[in-house]
Structure formats: structure tokens, C-alpha cells
Amino acid sequence: MRVHLSGRPVGPLLLAAALLLGALALLGSAAGWDNERIGKLMAQRHGNQAARSFDELDRVISASRTLADADKLKRINEFLNRKLRFDDDDKLWGQADYWASLGETLAKGAGDCEDFVIAKFVSLREAGIAPEKLRLTYVKARIGGANSSVTQAHMVLAYYANPEAEPLILDNLLTDIKPASARPDLNPVFSFNSEGIFTGGAKRPSAGVDRLSRWKDLLLKLQAEGID
Numbered sequence: 001m002r003v004h005l006s007g008r009p010v011g012p013l014l015l016a017a018a019l020l021l022g023a024l025a026l027l028g029s030a031a032g033w034d035n036e037r038i039g040k041l042m043a044q045r046h047g048n049q050a051a052r053s054f055d056e057l058d059r060v061i062s063a064s065r066t067l068a069d070a071d072k073l074k075r076i077n078e079f080l081n082r083k084l085r086f087d088d089d090d091k092l093w094g095q096a097d098y099w100a101s102l103g104e105t106l107a108k109g110a111g112d113c114e115d116f117v118i119a120k121f122v123s124l125r126e127a128g129i130a131p132e133k134l135r136l137t138y139v140k141a142r143i144g145g146a147n148s149s150v151t152q153a154h155m156v157l158a159y160y161a162n163p164e165a166e167p168l169i170l171d172n173l174l175t176d177i178k179p180a181s182a183r184p185d186l187n188p189v190f191s192f193n194s195e196g197i198f199t200g201g202a203k204r205p206s207a208g209v210d211r212l213s214r215w216k217d218l219l220l221k222l223q224a225e226g227i228d
Contacts, residue, residue, distance in 0.1 A: 033126060038226035046107035053106040057123060061220050064127045072127045073159055073177055079169045080119050086172060087111045101221040113155045115116045116172035133160050135191035142185045158191060
């Protein structure tokens with residue numbers, strides 16, 4: 001997502017969040033995946049490269065399940081940041097804004113910021129991190145240094161050890177996981193998870209959303225890959 005917020009109202013972002021939230025609410029209740037079945041489906045739907053990449057990811061997740069949350073975050077964030085390259089949706093998909101399933105992202109070996117966040121969210125949930133600790137977060141990212149007035153829409157994944165905690169930021173642009181206070185270049189607009197939508201840096205959701213039929217495409221793609 002490479003759009004200047006000055007030219008893009010927040011309303012469409014909230015709609016996009018609501019659409020994604022409908023799918024992620026269901027993912028939050030997932031009982032765990034069948035890695036052998038998913039590997040076969042990845043190969044059938046997306047090719048052998050996707051299956052091989054999924055097998056690598058699954059091994060990282062499996063090795064992380066017994067670790068503390070901080071170590072899960074570090075291992076999975078580093079793996080996906082190293083494994084995937086950043087590219088725009090228009091180049092990858094021929095569309096201005098396309099949110100890819102995990103299999104689609106692994107098949108391309110690339111994605112934009114939203115695709116990185118979705119892949120991390122799905123992987124960390126499978127590693128055993130509670131869904132309420134993770135929020136997909138839209139930010140205004142300041143480009144060009146501390147005194148720059150140029151901002152760009154961006155998405156990161158925020159981890160909250162508890163609802164009152166300062167979040168840790170997982171970002172495809174920076175492999176080091178830092179607390180939000182150490183990322184003055186990011187200004188949160190809103191975040192969301194299965195609990196609802198959080199405005200700015202709010203600790204409690206200000207709005208909830210129902211499942212929206214428009215976003216069933218992503219959910220169906222994930223289900224077709226064996227990710228329930």
C-alpha cells in the first residue's frame with residue numbers, strides 16, 4: 001500500500017478494515033491447521049514453490065509453539081521479512097489494492113505491507129498467540145527523516161502483552177521489533193482485530209463490525225488452502 005494519506009480519506013480505510021475483520025474474526029477461532037493437507041493444497045493451487053515456502057514457514061511455527069511470546073514474534077517476524085520481498089499490488093496483481101491469502105503471498109514470494117501483516121497474523125495465531133494480543137494497524141509513516149512532512153499510508157502488526165501495555169511493532173520495513181515509543185516515524189490512525197476497531201492509540205475498541213459479505217473472498221481463499 002503506497003498511498004499518501006493526504007489524498008486518501010480515512011473512511012475507505014475503515015471500510016477495508018471492516019472487510020478484513022470479517023474474515024479475521026473467523027480465523028481467530030481456528031483450531032489449528034493440518035500442515036500436510038495445507039502443503040498439498042498449496043502445491044495444487046499455487047505451485048511447488050508455495051508448498052516449499054509453506055513447509056519452511058510451518059517448521060518455524062512448529063519450533064516456536066513452546067516459546068515465550070517475545071521469541072515467537074522474533075522468529076516469525078524475521079523469517080517472513082527475510083523470505084518475502086516488498087512489491088506493489090499493481091505489479092503483483094494488476095490491481096491498485098489486493099489483499100492476498102497466505103498461499104498467494106508465498107507463491108509470489110512477495111507482497112505489500114498488508115500482505116506481510118496478514119501472513120504474520122495468521123502465522124502467529126497458529127504459533128499460539130492469542131488473537132486479542134494482535135492488532136492490524138494502519139499508520140501514517142513519515143518518509144524522509146524526523147523533520148519530514150511527507151507521510152504515506154502503511155500497515156504494521158502490533159502486539160499487546162495486555163490491553164494496557166505499550167505495543168510492540170512488527171514492520172516489513174524494519175526487522176527489529178521495537179516498542180511504539182521507539183517508532184516516532186509511525187502515527188497510528190486505527191487498528192483492528194476480532195474484538196473490533198480501535199481509533200488511534202485507544203486501548204479499547206470504539207466500534208465493532210459484523211461479517212461483511214464482500215470480504216468472503218479472502219476467507220474462502222484461506223479455507224481453500226486448508227486454513228480454517
